[in-house]
Amino acid sequence: MDINDNIESPLKIKLSFDKLLQQYDVLADSDNDFVAEKAKRILEVAKQYPELRDGFSKIDLVKEREEEIAFLLQDTFSPLLTHNEIKTATVPFHDLIFNASARFKKIIKTAGDDFELHIKNMPDDDEYIVVCAIILGFCYGFNLNFKRPFYYEIPDENGIIRYYKILYNADFCEIIPNENAPVITQDDYDELLDNFENIDLWKAKFPPNSYTFKGFVISNIFDVTDDQSISNIKSSLISKDKRKQNSFVEGFQDIFSSLFGIKDLKVGFSIYNREDDVFERIYGSGMHSYLLGETTTKECANALCTWSYDKLLKEFKHFSVSDVDKMFELSQGKAPHISSLHQQGVKSAIFAPIANDKGLMGIIEIVSNKKQVLNSVNANKLGDVLPYIVSAAERAIEEEANLIEAIIQKECTSIHPSVHWRFAKEAKNFIKAELIGEQAIFKKIAFENIYPLYGQMDIKGSSEARNTATKQDLALQLSAAKTIFEMAMQVEFLPIYDQFVFQIDEYLRGLNEQFQVDSEQQISDFFKNDIDVALKHLYVIDGLKAELDIYFDTLDDKLNMLYNNRKQYDNTVAMINKNMAAMLDKKQQDAQRMYPHYFERFKTDGVEHNMYIGESITKADSFNPIYLYNLRLWQLQVMCEMENSFYQKQHKFPVALDVASMILVFNQPLTISFRMDEKQFDVDGTYNARYEIVKKRVDKAYIKGTTERVTQKGKISIVYSQKQDEIEYLRYIKFLQAKNYLDTDVEIVELQDLQAVTGLKAIRVSVLYHKSEEDKSFYTYEDLMKEIKA
Known part of the structure; x- marks a missing residue:
């Protein structure tokens, strides 16, 4: 060979x-x-x-x-x-x-x-x-x-x-x-x-x-085990991807075994939460804490004895336990950390603080199932690797803080992807100014010459529906309390019980005759300050205990008031908002692929949305009015689809509510700017402010010369002020009538003047509905209601 x-x-x-x-x-x-x-x-x-x-x-x-x-x-x-x-x-x-x-x-x-x-x-x-x-x-x-x-x-x-x-x-x-x-x-x-x-x-x-x-x-x-082990620890800590892998902890423990020359060494970690003065488990693949054992969090004073607490949290020094069983006997099981190690079968251990000049960040726990192999002598080997562990901990804390901030930004104050580039540009300029020693100012972010689109699907008569639910709850609770007091007078006649019955009758009469804004609060205070105290006194009477138990069982635990009908109403509103918002978000993805634009939506008593489209948002020299017209048609079509989806799901809601849809057309380009204090976009300038005024008030507007609201269940109302808008939307309506989205009963009405806003008109047209997604028949709102009730 x-x-x-x-x-x-x-x-x-x-x-x-x-x-x-x-x-x-x-x-x-x-x-x-x-x-x-x-x-x-x-x-x-x-x-x-x-x-x-x-x-x-x-x-x-x-x-x-x-x-x-x-x-x-x-x-x-x-x-x-x-x-x-x-x-x-x-x-x-x-x-x-x-x-x-x-x-x-x-x-x-x-x-x-x-x-x-x-x-x-x-x-x-x-x-x-x-x-x-x-x-x-x-x-x-x-x-x-x-x-x-x-x-x-x-x-x-x-x-x-x-x-x-x-x-x-x-x-x-x-x-x-x-x-x-x-x-x-x-x-x-x-x-x-x-x-x-x-x-x-x-x-x-x-x-x-x-x-x-x-x-x-x-x-x-040459044997370079110590040096290479330290280098491997450093590499493991530096690599972000490795730390996410299932094999990271196992490999990390092997490296420590090489460093200490001890087979089957185990490594644990616990985080120190300074705000709550507790140790917490690290969540990750294979991560364990021998200090916490099976618990996920523990107060530091309950996790350590006084001596070990001072050693780790005040002196920032490591300590070892060479014989856990012996220490367990000497401490009679009263040292928390020794007890935790003993329960997990650990025989020797080293605890070392991960700390910097700002204080303790966590604890590294090195344990073995053999006694005395970890001790105060070889614990000094940690001195070579702790600086790298501290650096990794600092980076992890910073990354977590950044992640938390990113989640807050995403979930609470998210920036829409269509305008993210503009914020990123200003953020870079801000950082650059700081680096070269200039005063760093986050400049105003504004987009000029953009076209707004606004739409809303509002719950019709939401105030009346909630008032009805409130009156029902209050009347039921008042009547139940009245019954109890009438029963109490037969056992123990006290004039105060008679007075409570009189007061309850007064409140019941007020609910039926004239429910006012403060009626709910007055009655809540009456129960809190007077009735609850009296009912608790009556609980000592054996004959009333069963009735009182029934009464108290019907009350909401947090509010201590009957909240059944109001809860059903609130749940219904929440379900409507969730369903409609989810549908709108899904449809928006298609619209963004047609042409990028700014989009935001809000959940109120219904769902409303803003869209802005224009050259300054897309950054590219590609905007054409055809994209605006396309988005307007898309909006009208989606509103029809949302109406259909709502009424197909209406039977699943706890309370039968109706919705009314509206679109506001504004044909002049305007400027919007990001308001840093409110973390949202708003229109810029006095003229553009007219658009915001109309948005806030138009859904409550009446048709001129009548007491009829412009928005109506079963119909879509398109509010506008210019003749060219009317012509444009009548074309869209004709197209959607051909597609069986809309009925033929188109009407054009004038609106009563709003404060500082005159000359508004509206096109109203009925939506055609399906009973289900599979249903190919078309119904008006009245026909649909008859079919559902039949």
Whole structure:
């Protein structure tokens, strides 16, 4: 078998000791008789076996000349140092080792029979190019800095991975160009510098077996487990993606096992919440806290004894427990952290604070199931890694704070994607100003010449519906209380009970005859201040206990009032808003794909929405009025679809409510700006403010000369002021009538003047409904109600 078998490389390897023997040629003429005599003996052995100088590549010959090779290498592999030095003789980029120190052999034997030695950090995919880079340096003087540390990872007798760094001595080798080796010029070198990934180019400049490696290399190996463990801990903490993987904790624990030289070491973490003075569990793949055990959070004073509390939280110093069982007995189970460790089967442990100049951030917990293997002596090893853990904790806290802020921004004060670019631009300018020492000001964000669209689906008669629900609840509770007092007078007649009955009758009469704004509050105060106290007194009367239990069971726990009908109303409004908002959001995704625009919606007693479209929002020179017309048609069509969806779901709501839909048309472009104090967009300028006034008041407007509201259930009202708007929307209505979205009963009405706003008109048209999504028939509102009730 040949060393070069199954290897594609520009180097043809020949194991040779010629460069070594050349040094002995010189030493043979030394004035030192002892040195000269030794050199002559080595040369005499080499003379008997010419292949040792000429070179060979047969692996079998290595075994045959094992004794002679060892004799030649006796000065480089001193028998006096063989049990201390970790050293091998080999050829480059090959697993062949033909001489080794006693310590290296012992390390390999301890690793086990199934262990295979491989160099870590050796780039297998780039090995060919690495060899080419070495040739460039050896033969042409082009020194590419391709040096990188190479390692062995070898388990010890306990199965703990230890790290060994390899340093090569290349004094006894040479690289010789063969006949098929192209001469490398400066131009070739320049071309190769820019084409590391082009393996075909490198093979053209350095064909396979175009150079001969003659000689051997000596590997000087050093145990760098501590340094590499620290480096691995640092790498693990730096890598954000690794920390999210399931294998992170397991790998992290293996690294600590290598650092401490202890098998099966476990690592736990707990976060310190300064605001609440509690320890909290870290949520993540495999994360555990041995301080907290099975609990998720614990007050610091209840998690530690006084001494350990002061050590960690005040002095910021680590401490160890070398024998948990012994300490558990001594403390009689009264030390919380010892009890927690004992319950989890931990035998020895180290607790160390993760702290910076701002205070404690958390605790790192290193534990073992063997006593005394963790102690106050090896606890000092943490001093080398804690700075990296502290840095990682600081970064994690900052990332969490940023994430919390991002969630708040998204959920509470989100910026619509269509205008996000403008905010990002100002944020960059803000940061830039801070960095160069200028006064950082977040400039006003405004968009000019944009067209507004507004629509709302309002719950019809919401105030009346809620008042009805309120009166029903109050009347039921008053009547129930009255019954109890009438029963109480038969057992224990007190004039105050009679007075309560009189007062209740007064309130009941007021509910039926004249329900006012403050009626609900007056009656609530009456129950809170008078009735509740009296009813609790009556609870001592045996005959009233059952009636009182029924009464109190009907009350809302938080409000202490009967809240059934009002709760049904509130739930209905919430369900309507949720369903309609979800549908509008889903439809909006399609509209954004047609042409980007600003969109926002609000849940009130119904759902309303604003849209703004124009050149200044999209940032690109692409806006055309056709996109505005398209969005107006889309809005009208979606409002029809939302009406249909509402009435198809109406039977599922606790209270039967109706809705009325309206669209406001404003045909002049305006300017909107972001109001930092309110975290929302608003119109800019006195003229544009007219639009906001109309939005707030128009749904309550009456048709001129009547007491009829412009918005009406079963119809869509389109409010406008310009003739061209009327013409435009009549076209859309005609199109949607052809699509069976709208009925044929189109009417145009004038609206009574609003404050500071005159000349408004409205187109009203009935929506056509389906009983369900599968239903192909079309119904007016009246027909639909008859069908549903039938």
